[in-house]
Amino acid sequence: MAEETIFSKIIRKEIPSDILYQDELVTAFRDINPRAPSHILIIPNKLIPTVNDVEEEDELALGRMFTVARKIAKEEGIAEDGYRLIVNTNSYGGQEVYHIHMHLLGGRPLGPLLMS
Ligand code: 5GP
Numbered sequence: 001m002a003e004e005t006i007f008s009k010i011i012r013k014e015i016p017s018d019i020l021y022q023d024e025l026v027t028a029f030r031d032i033n034p035r036a037p038s039h040i041l042i043i044p045n046k047l048i049p050t051v052n053d054v055e056e057e058d059e060l061a062l063g064r065m066f067t068v069a070r071k072i073a074k075e076e077g078i079a080e081d082g083y084r085l086i087v088n089t090n091s092y093g094g095q096e097v098y099h100i101h102m103h104l105l106g107g108r109p110l111g112p113l114l115m116s
Contacts, residue, residue, distance in 0.1 A: 002049045007099040011045050020075075021068050025061040028068050028104075037107025038076040038083070042068050049098040051089045065102050078106035084113075 010017045011027045018030040020040060031039040044061040048054060054062065066085075073079040083106030088095040 002047050002053070002098070004047060005097050005099045007041075007043055007097060007101065008047060011043070020072055023064070025064045026068055028072055031103070036105040036110065038073075038078050038105065040072055040076075040104040042072070042102040042104060043099060048100045050095065050100060051087060054100070069102060069104050072104060073106065076106065082106065084110050 006015070009015045010019070010029055011022075013019075017032075019027060020030065021028040021042075024045070026042060026044055028040055028042040031041050042065045044058065044065065046058065046061060048058060069085055070079070073083050083104060086103040086105065087100065088103075
C-alpha cells in the first residue's frame with residue numbers, strides 16, 4: 001500500500017491550496033513554489049506514486065489530466081504562446097512528492113528542457 005503524501009490532503013481539502021479544477025478523477029492546483037508565472041499541478045485523485053506504478057485501469061484519469069491541462073492553459077491565457085508539461089519520476093527525474101503529478105508551466109519562454 002503506497003503511503004499518502006501532502007497531495008492526498010489537498011485533494012480532500014484538509015489543507016489549504018489554490019484549487020483551479022476538481023472532478024471525480026483529477027485535481028489541479030497552483031504549485032506552492034511557482035517556477036513560472038503559471039505553475040499548476042494536475043494530479044489523479046487516486047494515489048499512484050510514480051509513472052512506474054501506472055496500470056491500464058488508470059488510463060481514464062491520466063487522459064483526463066491532459067484535457068484539464070488544455071482547459072487550464074486556455075484559462076491562464078498561455079495556450080497560444082505555449083507551455084510545458086512535465087512528469088518527474090523517481091530520484092534521477094527529480095521527483096519529490098510521490099503522488100503522480102503533471103506540472104503545467106507557462107507565461108514566459110521556458111528555454112531548453114534540460115539545463116543541468
Ligand atoms: P516534483 O519535484 O515532485 O516533481 O514536484 C513537487 C512539486 O510540489 C514542487 O514543485 C513543489 O513546489 C510542490 N509542492 C510541494 N508541497 C506542496 C504543497 O503543500 N502545496 C502545493 N500547492 N504545492 C506543493
